[in-house]
Structures are given as C-alpha cells and as structure tokens.
C-alpha cells in the first residue's frame with residue numbers, strides 16, 4: 004500500500020516512522036515533510052491543497068493522512084474524497100469543532116457536553132463592557148485557528164482588555180480574531196485525549212499530557228506544545244470510560260446527526276475538574292507533540308487502524324499499546340514562540356532502540372542539517388517507568404545540539420508527583 008502524509012512537523016515524522024514499520028506499507032510520500040521524514044519515505048515539494056489534489060490525480064496512493072488543522076479547515080479531506088481516494092482526516096464541516104471555537108461551544112451546549120460557560124463577541128466594545136462585569140481569571144480565545152497560541156488566561160481586567168484589543172483591533176491572529184470567545188476559567192488537571200474515529204465508532208488512546216507554555220512551571224506564553232508523556236500516571240480506566248461515554252461518543256453521535264460524520268482523530272483537551280471531566284477545546288487531528296509519544300508505544304499496525312477509520316470499519320480492528328511510558332521533549336529555537344532565526348546548524352543525538360529523535364522544523368541546506376522552524380526536534384524515549392523514560396531523554400540533551408536551543412526541564416514532573 005502507498006500512503007501520502009500531509010504536513011511537515013514532528014507529528015508527521017512520527018506517523019511516517021510508525022507507518023514505515025507496517026508490513027503492508029510499500030511506499031510513503033510526505034508533502035512537504037522535513038529532513039527527518041526523508042529517512043522514512045519520499046518528501047515531495049508540494050504544499051497547497053490544490054497542489055496535493057493535482058499530485059494525487061497523477062500518482063495513485065491507497066491512503067492520505069492529513070496532519071495539520073489548516074488543511075482540514077480548507078476542506079482538503081472533502082476534495083480527496085471527491086477524487087475517490089481513502090483519506091484519514093475529517094471533512095471541513097466535521098472539523099469545524101476545531102477551526103471555530105464559537106461553533107464548538109454552541110455544539111457542546113446543544114449536545115450537552117460538559118465544558119466551561121462562555122460568551123461569544125463580534126465587536127470589541129461589547130467584549131470590553133462584558134469583562135468589566137466579570138471577575139478574573141478569564142479565558143479569552145480567538146475564534147479561529149492560531150497554531151495553539153490564540154488563548155490568553157487574563158489574570159487582571161487590564162490584561163483582559165489589552166488581549167481583546169490585540170485580537171479584535173490589532174488582529175494579531177488575523178481574521179481568526181474577528182470573533183472571540185470569553186469563557187470561565189476551569190481549575191483542575193489537564194490531559195490530552197485522542198480517539199480513533201470512523202464516523203460512528205471510537206477507540207480511545209491512553210491519556211497523554213502536553214506542556215503548553217514555553218517556560219518551566221507552565222509559565223510564559225502558550226506554544227504549540229513543549230513536551231508530552233503517555234500514558235499519564237494516575238488516570239484510570241474508569242476516568243477514560245467516563246470521558247468516552249460523556250464526551251467522545253456523544254460528540255461523534257452529535258456530529259453524525261448533523262451530517263458531519265467524523266473520520267480521523269478526535270482530540271479533546273480535557274480538564275479533570277472536581278465536577279468531572281470538561282472539554283477545554285476540540286482538535287480534529289493528532290496532537291503535536293502528543294503523537295511523538297504515542298507512536299513510541301503503539302503496538303498495532305498504524306496503517307490498519309488509519310485505513311479502517313477512513314473506510315468506516317473500525318469495528319474490525321483492535322488497537323493495542325505496549326506497556327511502559329513514553330515521553331517527548333521538544334527542543335525549540337531561541338525566542339520561540341516569538342520570532343526566531345532559521346538556518347542554524349544542528350548536531351543531532353544518535354537514535355538508538357530507546358531514543359528516537361523526531362524532526363519538526365529541520366531542513367538540509369548545502370549538505371548540512373539546519374533549523375527551519377520554532378519547534379526543531381522532539382527527543383522521545385520509552386521505558387518501564389515514566390521517571391526512567393524522562394531520565395533517559397534528558398540525559399541525551401545538551402546545549403550544543405544547535406545554537407540557542409531552549410527546552411523545558413520539567414516535562415512530566417507534575418505527573419510523577421501527582
């Protein structure tokens with residue numbers, strides 16, 4: 004079987020790495036990929052949805068796997084379905100639960116899925132008047148996609164007001180900030196939940212945990228994600244069943260009823276609050292860097308599972324996971340998530356059975372591996388205990404991997420201490 008993976012991040016490298024282990028997969032293409040994906044298959048220098056469709060018309064593949072959210076929001080899965088190629092990834096309508104936070108909130112309200120109380124605003128004055136009547140912290144979100152960075156937890160009314168101004172007036176997230184959602188701050192322990200879905204059936208992964216902010220102790224600005232662990236110690240099968248029954252299955256049923264059957268990975272960010280699990284947000288794709296940890300512990304053949312989701316036959320497959328714990332430590336460029344330099348030389352730690360380095364923002368320039376993005380590498384390990392896995396990952400990291408490398412030193416710590 005031939006597979007095309009769309010995307011260029013660490014998630015796509017991890018997916019390509021795992022698909023390469025499938026006996027059924029004979030060829031992997033990655034569009035456009037990175038320096039790491041080139042070791043798993045063939046990178047193709049195409050980026051836009053229309054280039055991808057043109058390429059698919061000329062090159063027969065058996066499955067397309069879409070990584071990033073922007074392609075889903077553009078309707079790439081719809082266009083691929085139209086030309087008759089099986090696709091893993093939801094349609095534009097099914098993925099609206101990710102690309103419009105206001106739609107997601109309304110959907111959750113209608114279906115009865117537990118989430119934070121909220122209001123939606125389409126102009127700055129109304130939003131400013133509203134926050135004056137509220138107490139902080141308040142959570143302010145750009146409605147549309149913003150690479151995971153469009154959320155501010157405002158601790159003061161001044162911060163809330165300046166955030167609203169930046170999003171709605173200065174348009175720091177472009178049209179994604181035409182509308183904003185202001186919601187209640189949820190207290191609790193946050194986890195990432197992923198479920199393989201075929202439109203009707205769902206199979207949950209073990210829970211994982213991302214570390215979203217740039218600095219240790221979860222401080223500083225939001226990023227795309229600085230490191231993950233999976234599974235999360237202390238999260239029980241009962242917790243996961245509750246999340247499946249109260250959140251994942253009602254979401255799938257609600258979307259199907261609205262003629263938006265969801266095929267792909269449904270990834271709700273969940274806050275475990277004292278009143279039970281509540282949805283922080285929905286993603287309609289694999290998490291990055293959650294996937295880098297997940298692919299290290301997935302036992303089943305990834306191709307079988309993705310293909311079954313695309314074909315609506317998930318009932319016929321069993322998804323198995325290895326025992327032990329995985330972690331991923333993201334190495335980011337200096338000044339990320341702000342603007343950062345590219346083109347800095349990388350000295351990569353060697354892969355071994357235990358350590359696998361997934362590339363994200365990397366490329367080859369004049370025969371040299373160089374940085375090409377904010378999140379550059381993901382160091383992943385697996386071991387019997389989470390503490391051992393983390394110890395192994397951190398022992399392979401040094402500051403000379405590339406100039407200015409920054410990473411969090413506390414990935415997984417709150418989960419070990421919990």
Ligand code: AMP
Pocket residue numbers: 119142144151152153154156186187188189190193215225272283284
């Ligand atoms: P989102 O992009 O909606 O996942 O938000 C990014 C991050 O902001 C989440 O991973 C949470 O850590 C935090 N967050 C978002 N919404 C809330 C909320 N209502 N209460 C507390 N934290 C939140």
Ligand code: GLY
Pocket residue numbers: 151213227228286289290291292293
């Ligand atoms: N790691 C969080 C995300 O992929 O949205």
